[in-house]
Every structure is written in C-alpha cells, then in structure tokens.
Amino acid sequence: MPKVLIPTPLRQFTGKQDAVQVSGSTVGEVLQNLTSQFPDLRKQVFTDEGKLRSFVNVYLNDEDIRYLNKDASAAKDGDTISLVPSIAGGSTLAAPPPETSSEALSKDEILRYSRHLIIPEVGVEGQQKLKASKVLLVGAGGLGAPLGLYLAAAGVGRIGMVDFDVVDFTNLQRQVIHATADVGRKKLDSAAEKMQAINPHLKIVKHEVALSSENALEILKDYDLVVDGTDNFPTRYLVNDACVLLHKPNVYGSIFRFEGQATVFAYEGGPCYRCLYPEPPPPGLVPSCAEGGVLGILPGTIGLIQATETVKLILGIGEPLVGRLLLYDALGMRFRELKLRKNPGCPACGQHPTITKLIDYHQFCGVPQPSAAAAQQEAPVNEGEIEVTDVKAMMDRGDSFLLLDVREPHEYQICNIPGSKLIPLGEVPGRLAELDKNADIVIHCKSGMRSAKACGILKQAGFAHVRNMKGGILAWSDRVDPTVPKY
Numbered sequence: 001m002p003k004v005l006i007p008t009p010l011r012q013f014t015g016k017q018d019a020v021q022v023s024g025s026t027v028g029e030v031l032q033n034l035t036s037q038f039p040d041l042r043k044q045v046f047t048d049e050g051k052l053r054s055f056v057n058v059y060l061n062d063e064d065i066r067y068l069n070k071d072a073s074a075a076k077d078g079d080t081i082s083l084v085p086s087i088a089g090g091s092t093l094a095a096p097p098p099e100t101s102s103e104a105l106s107k108d109e110i111l112r113y114s115r116h117l118i119i120p121e122v123g124v125e126g127q128q129k130l131k132a133s134k135v136l137l138v139g140a141g142g143l144g145a146p147l148g149l150y151l152a153a154a155g156v157g158r159i160g161m162v163d164f165d166v167v168d169f170t171n172l173q174r175q176v177i178h179a180t181a182d183v184g185r186k187k188l189d190s191a192a193e194k195m196q197a198i199n200p201h202l203k204i205v206k207h208e209v210a211l212s213s214e215n216a217l218e219i220l221k222d223y224d225l226v227v228d229g230t231d232n233f234p235t236r237y238l239v240n241d242a243c244v245l246l247h248k249p250n251v252y253g254s255i256f257r258f259e260g261q262a263t264v265f266a267y268e269g270g271p272c273y274r275c276l277y278p279e280p281p282p283p284g285l286v287p288s289c290a291e292g293g294v295l296g297i298l299p300g301t302i303g304l305i306q307a308t309e310t311v312k313l314i315l316g317i318g319e320p321l322v323g324r325l326l327l328y329d330a331l332g333m334r335f336r337e338l339k340l341r342k343n344p345g346c347p348a349c350g351q352h353p354t355i356t357k358l359i360d361y362h363q364f365c366g367v368p369q370p371s372a373a374a375a376q377q378e379a380p381v382n383e384g385e386i387e388v389t390d391v392k393a394m395m396d397r398g399d400s401f402l403l404l405d406v407r408e409p410h411e412y413q414i415c416n417i418p419g420s421k422l423i424p425l426g427e428v429p430g431r432l433a434e435l436d437k438n439a440d441i442v443i444h445c446k447s448g449m450r451s452a453k454a455c456g457i458l459k460q461a462g463f464a465h466v467r468n469m470k471g472g473i474l475a476w477s478d479r480v481d482p483t484v485p486k487y
C-alpha cells in the first residue's frame, strides 16, 4: 500500500499519526480513502466541492501531482504520498555570475577572512563580492539570529534588517543573537550590536518598521537579495510579491515545532512562493510559533541553510536551492527534497500575472491588521465575550457555570485555572456529549483565539449560553492572578 506522510499541522486530524498506510491505485483514491478514515482531515484538505485546497500540495514521491496526472496519478506499493501545507513555508540552474561589483580588502580583512581566501571557490575575488553585497533580512528573530551572526562573520558588506519588535523572555530559547540582558530592548539594536561586535567592517542598516505594501518596494530596492525570516503569512506573501516585482531572489525558510522548509524563490526562471501556494491557509489552521511552539535549535538549522544559500548566490557558486523545496524533519533527522516548478498560471510570476502591484496582505490572508488587533484589546467586550475580572467575580459569588479550557494537555500542565475542565479544541466536536447544553459555559485558551473557535462550535451545536473569556489565561495572569505563569 502507498504510504501517506502527514505533516505536523495536520496530525491533529489523524489521531497524531505522522504516516498512514492507505490503499488505492491512484493518488485520488488514496486521498479519498485517507479522508474517509479521518473525516476531520477531509474538511481541512478538500473544499465542500471536493477540490483540493490550494494551500496544500500533494507530492507523489518527489513530484508535485499537478505536474503528473493530478488525482489520476498511479500510486503503487512503496510509493510515498506527501501532503505539504504552507507553514507560518526541479530544474537545477547553474548560478550565473552576479553583478561584478567588488570592493578592495584591507590588510585586516585579508587576515580576518583568510580561511575563505584560501578556498579557490571563494578567494579574494569572492570575498570582495561578499563585501560589495547588500542583503536584507526580514525579521531579527529565530531565523534572523543565525543569519545575522553568520552573514556578519562571513563578510557580507551591508546587511539591512527589518524589525520593530522588542526582545522578550520567550525569545531567548532560540533567538541566540539576543542575550538575557537585552530583554526589553529593540531587537534591531540588540542584533546590530552583536553583529557589529563580530565584524566592525560591516555596515548595518536598521529599518524599524513593519514591512507593508506602502514601504516594501522602497526598502527592498536597494538590496541584492532578500532573506525571508518572517513568521506570518501576510508578510510572506508581501515579501514574495515584492521580490517578484523587483526581480530579487527571495531566500525562504519557515519553521514549525520540529520541521522546517527552505528554498530560493523568485530567482531567474525559478518558481515563487505563489507557484507553490497560490493562497494562504484559512486563518488559525496553521499555528504560529507562539501558538504551536518550536524546538529552539530548529531556526538555527533552517537559518543557516538560508545563510548558506545567500552566500552561494552572492559568490555565484554551486547549485542554488532553486526549484527544490528542502524539507527538514528534526525528529527523524531526515532531509527530503521535493521538486518545485514555476507555474505558468502563477498570479505573481506567471505568463499573465494579475499581481502587478502590492495588495492588502492582511485582507488577503484573512487576518486583522496588527494595529487593529491592538486597538481591539482596548475596545469594549464584544457580544459573546467576557472579561477575566468578570469570570473571577462569578467564581467569587459562587455562580454555577462551567469553565472550559480548550488548550492542549501539555499547556494545561504549565498552568491552569483551578476548577476548569480540559477538552483540547481538536477534541471538542467529538466530546460535546460531556457538556450540558443548558449550562452557562465560559471557554478559555491561551489568548482567546482557539476559545473563540470553540464558542462557534458549541453555538452551532445548539448550546445556549456560551461565552469566550477575552485574552485567555494570559489575561488571567495579568489581571487576576499573577502567580499563574505566562508562556
């Protein structure tokens, strides 16, 4: 029987299994059989009309079925079928020599870079190219940390960084460019200081803004290539489209829990992010690192693959990671490679592109603007929501109600509100019978997103009194009980 590999974000729908043996003689049959076995997965992977959703790609061994026989592609014993959804995300081309700008090296620099200079593929000429190069890092977080440190050390002459965040305690587990004493500082200042300490020859340009449709082209145009270290879909599509419009290579990496992806998009003749994923996943399906977690070392591995590709592209050596999606599974310690093709019908880089200027990416991805979300925190409670302080008052009065926690068991172990009942969001539809339809139910999660979904599920199932605890257990820790740890 063919084997179907299930990626982490979809395992919640397959009883946590990472691979399932499924019968069927074509890919379509296998997927039908798989999703009859796991009906919740069907809703995620197929539209109501039975069409495969466009944020999921299906590979038969290393080939995208869109370029085989689609659903009718024959599948046999021993074949591996992979579902590859976009995460928060061929033809091998020889690298052409880049523009031959170069800058002379000083005596200090010759000593500093001596281990590069004695590699024939780099040499003085290559090191001068690195010195003349201009690289933009989008994000000074998990991926940006190893990228910033190593690209600075390697002698890239000018590094721009886009970030507007400050260092948080929860960053330190992976963002090794920031130290404990940097908590509360601007990430740009903290990162620039470390990079400058490693290499005083480096010129750092700080762009302390949120990259947007209004400023992206203006910022990107001055760089030779762009390295995407973002953690959200709106910025990913924005970086992709801006790189396609400006003809700049986009060195892509993305991470989730124990898995990573890397490739180079928008490189002459190669595919772009939209060739792979024309549309983003529905909001909330693919959790961010903040919601889903990430192994602290993982961004190091993926960031350094991006750094390697960046240096190769600048030097014009080797085989760039173009037309190939590298998948890394840290738990299995396996790298796999899938072929990526340029889609002639791609809305960004196809023959008749429909994206000829930057669009509203928050709207495109169905997520509210960060500023709007922040404003909402101040806004009065919406219908169906309840403040943490009001929940506390209900408890103190001894009101009869059920506090339902829809986080995962491992989150419940970190902290919980005494008296709450735990049913993880994924199990809610199957466990409705445990709940009283007429009871007063308050639902909470970490920050309020998952509990909002759970409220929707319960209301649809006919529950009469359901409210979402605004801000989740984080707000509870802030405003009711500071002894509850935040994570």
Ligand SMILES: [Zn+2]
Pocket: 271, 272, 273, 274, 275, 276, 342, 343, 346, 347, 348, 349, 350
């Ligand atoms: Zn494309």
